[in-house]
Each structure stands twice: as structure tokens, then as C-alpha cells.
Amino acid sequence: MPASEAPLEFETNGRGAILRCPCCLESYVHVDDVYMSGRPREDGDYVHVHVDNHGRVTQGDEVRPPLAPEAGRRHSVGLAGTCESCGDRFAIVFKQHKGQTEVYTLAQEWSPIN
Numbered sequence: 001m002p003a004s005e006a007p008l009e010f011e012t013n014g015r016g017a018i019l020r021c022p023c024c025l026e027s028y029v030h031v032d033d034v035y036m037s038g039r040p041r042e043d044g045d046y047v048h049v050h051v052d053n054h055g056r057v058t059q060g061d062e063v064r065p066p067l068a069p070e071a072g073r074r075h076s077v078g079l080a081g082t083c084e085s086c087g088d089r090f091a092i093v094f095k096q097h098k099g100q101t102e103v104y105t106l107a108q109e110w111s112p113i114n
């Protein structure tokens with residue numbers, strides 16, 4: 001899964017920040033899926049949970065979450081979405097590692113769940 005070194009980018013509209021697509025930088029994006037890759041203990045096995053935009057929850061080996069290129073020592077949270085402008089699917093991943101939160105943007109290469 002390719003990762004981008006680019007940080008998240010936003011534009012403003014007077015009401016707050018608007019997320020830009022990590023792929024094309026346009027602002028018409030939808031964040032639809034949440035992935036939690038929990039680790040009950042440091043460096044342990046992941047427990048993956050997916051919540052889609054209908055509120056459906058899936059847990060277990062069938063969940064294919066976005067993960068940073070290298071595993072951190074603890075859990076990872078991913079937000080996945082689509083862009084109206086370029087049509088790409090992307091993920092924003094927050095990875096806990098040694099007391100810090102690393103942020104990655106990834107191009108989605110996994111299949112939709114359900």
C-alpha cells in the first residue's frame with residue numbers, strides 16, 4: 001500500500017477547515033469508514049474493527065484496514081473515504097508509536113467490505 005509523505009491539507013470557508021483530498025487536493029471528499037486496529041498489548045496481534053457509514057460493525061479477519069507501512073507498537077485508527085473530483089479512495093491513518101501519533105495518507109488498495 002503506497003504511503004504519502006504529504007501532510008493533510010485543508011482549506012477554509014469561514015466556518016472551519018475543510019479537508020482536501022490527499023490524492024488531488026480538491027475539497028469535495030467524503031469520509032465514510034472508520035477502522036480501529038486495536039492491540040490489547042504492546043506489539044501484540046491486531047484486533048480489527050470496521051464501522052461503515054451505515055453504522056454497521058464488522059470485526060475479525062475479514063476486516064482489511066488501512067495500516068501504515070510499518071506497524072507501530074500500539075493501535076492504529078484509520079478514516080477512509082472517497083473524492084468526488086478524482087474518484088480515488090484514500091485513508092488517513094493515525095498510528096500510535098512510542099508515545100507519539102504518526103499520521104499517514106494512503107491510497108486504498110483493499111476491497112470494500114460487505
Ligand SMILES: [Zn+2]
Pocket residue numbers: 021022023024025026083084085086087088
Ligand atoms: Zn481527489
